Amino acid sequence: MSATQQIFEYRALTAAGARQRGTLDAPSAEDARDVLRRRGLFVVGVVSRGARRERRSPMPGGELALGLRVLADLLESGLPLVRALHVFDELAPRAWKMALPFIREQVREGKGLAAALSDAPVRVPPLVIGIIQAGEAGTGVGAAVRRAADLTDSAAQMRSAFGSALAYPLIVALAGVCAIVVLITFVLPRFAKILADLGQTLPASTQLVLRGAAAAHSAFLPAVVGIAIVLVSWRAWVNTPEGAVRWHQLLFRVPGLGRVRARLATARVGYSLSALLDSGIPMSAALALAARAAGDAECEARIGAARSLVVSGVSLSAALERTKAVTPTAIKLARAGEEAGRLGTMLSHAARIEQQAADQTVRVAIRMLEPVLLLGFACAVALIAAALLQAIYSIRPVA
Numbered sequence: 001m002s003a004t005q006q007i008f009e010y011r012a013l014t015a016a017g018a019r020q021r022g023t024l025d026a027p028s029a030e031d032a033r034d035v036l037r038r039r040g041l042f043v044v045g046v047v048s049r050g051a052r053r054e055r056r057s058p059m060p061g062g063e064l065a066l067g068l069r070v071l072a073d074l075l076e077s078g079l080p081l082v083r084a085l086h087v088f089d090e091l092a093p094r095a096w097k098m099a100l101p102f103i104r105e106q107v108r109e110g111k112g113l114a115a116a117l118s119d120a121p122v123r124v125p126p127l128v129i130g131i132i133q134a135g136e137a138g139t140g141v142g143a144a145v146r147r148a149a150d151l152t153d154s155a156a157q158m159r160s161a162f163g164s165a166l167a168y169p170l171i172v173a174l175a176g177v178c179a180i181v182v183l184i185t186f187v188l189p190r191f192a193k194i195l196a197d198l199g200q201t202l203p204a205s206t207q208l209v210l211r212g213a214a215a216a217h218s219a220f221l222p223a224v225v226g227i228a229i230v231l232v233s234w235r236a237w238v239n240t241p242e243g244a245v246r247w248h249q250l251l252f253r254v255p256g257l258g259r260v261r262a263r264l265a266t267a268r269v270g271y272s273l274s275a276l277l278d279s280g281i282p283m284s285a286a287l288a289l290a291a292r293a294a295g296d297a298e299c300e301a302r303i304g305a306a307r308s309l310v311v312s313g314v315s316l317s318a319a320l321e322r323t324k325a326v327t328p329t330a331i332k333l334a335r336a337g338e339e340a341g342r343l344g345t346m347l348s349h350a351a352r353i354e355q356q357a358a359d360q361t362v363r364v365a366i367r368m369l370e371p372v373l374l375l376g377f378a379c380a381v382a383l384i385a386a387a388l389l390q391a392i393y394s395i396r397p398v399a
Contacts, residue, residue, distance in 0.1 A: 008032040008048055012041035038109075058123040061156030063095035068128070068149035075142035082107055098122065112136045113145075126292035127268060128152060131275045133289065144279065151271055158359060165366045169373055176377030183384045184213040191391045203390040209383065244297035252298055256365075263358035265299035266326040270351025278344040284311055299325060316343070327354055 010032065012020045020041060026032035029046050036043050070091050074084040085104045092100055099120040106116035114133035117124045128148040135144020188210060195202055202210070237243035252258040272293040276286035284307060291303035302325035309319035317335035320326050326334075330350035337346030 008046050010036060010046045011044040012036055013044060014042075015040055058125075059095045059099075061152055061159060063093040064124070064128070065149050065153035065156055067093050067096045068145050068152060072142055072146035072149055075145060081113060081141065095122070113141055125152070126289070127272045130272050130289035130293055131279075135279055144275075147275055151275075158355075162362060162366070165363060169366065169369045172370065172373045172377070176373065176380070180377070180380055180384065183381070183388070184209060188213070188384065188388060188391070191388060195391060203387070205383075205387040206391045209387040241297070245301055248296050248298035256361075260358050260361050261296060262299070262327055263354040263361075265294045265296040266330045267351045267355035267358065268293045268295055269299070269303060269326060270330055270347045270354065274344045274348040274351065277347070283316065326350075329353060 008026055008029065010022060014020055026035060029048060032046050033043050036046075067088075071084060071088050074087055075081065079087065082104070085100070085107060088096075089100055089104075099122045102120055103113075103116040106119060107113065111119075112133070114129050114136055117132065118129050128151075131148040131151070132141065132144045135141050135147075188206065192202055192206065192210060238247045248261075251261055269290045273286055273290040276289055277283070281289070287303060287307040287310060291300045291307070294300045294303060302323045305323045306316070306319040306325045309322060310316055314322075315335075315338060317331055317338055320334060321331050327350075330347070333346040333350040333353075334343065337343035340346070
């Protein structure tokens with residue numbers, strides 16, 4: 001697990017006795033001193049100037065999976081990790097290029113691949129780091145990197161499928177909005193002006209639509225500013241540990257959405273915990289790593305509570321049931337796995353079941369979204385068209 005980086009200001013002497021001052025990032029003052037000593041400096045003083053705020057962009061799932069798969073091939077061919085990373089530099093996808101020099105340097109200094117990825121300039125999912133860490137401790141780095149690549153590739157394919165499924169509803173929504181904007185911004189006002197020039201009175205429906213358009217136009221800028229303020233405030237709040245837990249607690253209570261989130265979190269925890277246990281990682285450490293892979297602060301807190309119960313002697317299935325950390329299906333399969341001595345296998349089955357159930361629910365929701373959007377925009381366009389037709393039919397010859 002990556003420690004929080006701090007900015008340290010240091011004073012040191014070179015081998016020739018020259019003074020040197022500067023800053024560097026390190027998890028602690030002792031780590032900063034170690035870095036300076038490796039540079040051949042005599043440390044005079046090290047002072048913390050506060051924590052470094054991380055602003056790491058996530059690596060795209062497809063490129064992450066492809067890079068992991070290539071790296072797994074190199075490692076399984078028998079190359080040492082340092083040599084494999086050197087060869088990987090020429091084969092790596094573009095998203096890896098910025099992080100590779102840092103990763104190689106960390107590995108040369110004696111860190112494991114998982115620790116180097118955790119501290120890298122790009123954000124790597126905790127599930128990947130946890131599986132690789134498990135491989136370093138047990139089954140081997142090459143096999144662990146390949147398993148992480150398979151899971152990452154599966155997740156990337158799922159996101160791509162959902163994006164493709166959402167394309168048509170988004171096009172429908174965009175077309176509907178454009179049609180409504182054109183009608184209420186250009187068409188209706190022109191007819192209103194023609195009727196006014198002819199001395200005609202606008203029908204009630206036309207007046208209603210025009211008033212609504214005028215109100216929307218006047219409220220547009222304040223609404224945009226208000227939404228921007230709310231989004232910035234919300235983002236600052238959910239970036240705090242307490243805010244993230246509160247927000248995810250709220251999402252868990254939303255009908256439908258909460259169930260899907262619980263299934264997805266259960267799938268991530270199940271996949272990672274199965275991989276970690278199969279790699280020989282003790283249950284306590286495996287639960288700590290699997291909690292980070294949940295992708296949900298509320299689920300992570302519940303897994304942490306379950307871990308405390310397991311450490312005190314409670315079985316995993318009982319601890320998960322007490323804390324409601326995963327779905328009932330996963331709890332039943334975990335209990336069956338404990339009784340049969342195949343806990344890792346049953347957790348993997350539970351993860352697959354919950355992943356498929358969540359995928360199916362989301363696909364059904366997307367399919368239902370299309371007719372709902374079509375019906376909603378059709379009603380809006382019909383209302384505006386009716387107002388337009390009434391305006392046309394209301395024209396009477398001037399005596």
